[in-house]
Amino acid sequence: EAGVAQSPRYKIIEKRQSVAFWCNPISGHATLYWYQQILGQGPKLLIQFQNNGVVDDSQLPKDRFSAERLKGVDSTLKIQPAKLEDSAVYLCASSNKPSGLTTGDTQYFGPGTRLTVL
């Protein structure tokens, strides 16, 4: 079974520029998550999709971050304009169950995109 794919793996941009990340979840997984992981910290949920609908985007800075999952499969996360504090690893995860988050509802993570904002 192929894992969660993300691209690019690394991105360096200057502040105020725009950037987009792409995620392809495990085939058949209805739930998709985007996390931000700052160095030395645990991941922080940015947005959760159930198919193509948003379940939770309460921690997404909506003035600069946007995400979509138009066909309920692939997803893109965009930052416009980027700030220095956006430097982090952006992780995509997927799950084959609605996020009741009970035992066994494992989230499978991609390798992440490391973003550096200069």
Next chain:
Amino acid sequence: GESVGLHLPTLSVQEGDNSIINCAYSNSASDYFIWYKQESGKGPQFIIDIRSNMDKRQGQRVTVLLNKTVKHLSLQIAATQPGDSAVYFCAEPKGPNAGNNRKLIWGLGTSLAVNP
């Protein structure tokens, strides 16, 4: 407030020894807890989970212990190997115990270094 945290930021062990990674949590209503392993340059990988009605659960070379009295969670790794070198996170769901609107709250992580 609700938080999940780790006692030790780093842990160094000799290959073959047993490792114990600790985690404190503050939400006594949490119904289960999860341990993840994150190797350098990779996303977190599920290791094991435990429901709040259990005090111990064993996997392959790993055991998770839950002490609800003191709100403490630990991950024990037997016969630690170089491949176990990683950052280990405990996490707990936040939100109602049913439905879609739950999310994982992660601790800061403990870095485990295995010396050959």
